[in-house]
Amino acid sequence: MGINREQRSTELDNFGKGVLFAPVLPKPILKPLDVHVARAAANALKVNVVNTNFEIRELVVAQGLQFHNNDMERRIRFLAQSGRASLAGLNQLTIPRSLANDFPDIVIQDDNNAVFISDAQRVEFRIRVINTKDAFKTALETPGIHVIYGGHARWGRGPCFGPELPVNLLDKDGQDITGDDWEMGTDPVKFGIFRMGHPFVGVPFKELDDHTYRMRPVPASQKVNPADIDKSLTNPSSLRPIDLRGTRFESRILDPIVDAYFGCTTIEGPGLLLFADFQNTPPLPPPFLSPPQPMDLGATNIQCRCFSVLACETFDHFHSILRKRKGFTRTETEGFAYFTTDLSDPRLGRAYIGSLFEFPERNDFKSWFPSLEFAVKRTNQKLAALPAKYRMV
């Protein structure tokens, strides 16, 4: 509501001339300017500030191994050659380009950067795609941003990073999915698993055969507390000693070989118990180079405002680690974290980021909580419509 300045002036004039009736004062305006103000204390060496800008909200999207934009597009093209996928699937899963399908106003700056302005929220979203472990760690340590991981959960070991996958026409997806980037990383600073799992994770032999990486199995002499095993995919009461000498796995054991390791039963048959602790990742034995400090959750000072882990069953794998063991707690304005309930897929990134944009109320310089809760609810509606069985929590 604006002030009728002329009427007000006349009233004041009349009052000044001794007219006996009291001037009708305009109703107080609750918020005279649609801006945020900061008033400096008297005598302070500061000035009053009026902020007319939109809030800038940075979304850092970390794309894991096999989930790079190019990986997904190449896979679809390869599958389309044999009729196992449709070319209509191109540009539907990439971030940020796929978002232009739902939000024509988004400004795509390049394959990794975009800006979307929500007038309703008065928020400018700046999207940045990263795909290395060190950039991911830096993002988690950056105050006030939203970090979204999209990729594999590596059977509960943590987000996993790597370069774009080389072509392998013999593979069912046309991609070479072997090598150390599926575990410790060919360059442990940039690639491999960013450990944020339980101390011990069971991994089926099939997975070890598929990716043929070097690993650190748990010796049977190690004391293993069942509470320290990720139970979502492994039966913790199935541990039994097995001998890996002379097997196809012997050459892939990083540490000096011992007589017995813990075998276990996973949801995909027999497997091995591997070290996966979110903290105190030991240095790699020579001749491998280790990063100057562990690239794991334990060595990360999480400062981001929200961390969304979009991979398979991340609630079961990582919630208790992040919230309880790491102590990333939520306050009214900080420490938000969201997970998935079940086996997920790459459609989730587009659905979730789009839902963040769709929050219909003003939200600048306020707690993100209402907009995040809206986005999760909205994403779950979209997942139900897709249809997909998993949900965000």
Place this chain on the structure above:
Amino acid sequence: MENLLTPEAIRERLSSLREMDFAGAEKLAMDIAKYARVPLWAFGRLLQWPGYPDRSKAEFVLKLLGELSILPWLAASTKLGGEPRIQSLSEAFRLYQELDRRVIEKLRGMLKEQTPLPPPDVPGPIEVPVPVTRECDEAYLLLRHLHRPDEAEADDRRNRLSFARLGEDDRDRFIRHYLDTGEFQ
């Protein structure tokens, strides 16, 4: 009332929907709901008016509509008080129960169907295989959920996943136990 959404129009709009076009799908759903719900909404409004002279006729027509009248009864209950409110809620609940009974009957009939269900078409690489279930498994899980409406959604999902990951023999044992005792393990 003119029905603008003919089967042809719906087919046309469906074919023009792009992949993952949530906004377009929502618009179509809203249009369908608009045309489908207008008469029901009108009944709900009429029932909210305690002194409506043709109330008994409206109730008679609604009873003929069966489960389609759940929404009008629910809508009416929001504005009514006392006995009329109890009456409309009881009617909504009775119809809901009838629907529930029919669903349970169908699901129990499916508990012997061993046909494997095709895994979902996931557009991307997955590491952990999606468990393959049979018709009887899904029917069992739905029945369990229907019998435990208070169970938190997250718990239900976790139970679904762990059940689906059991071997066929174990799943059959759970189903047999339900058929024998009427209880879920």
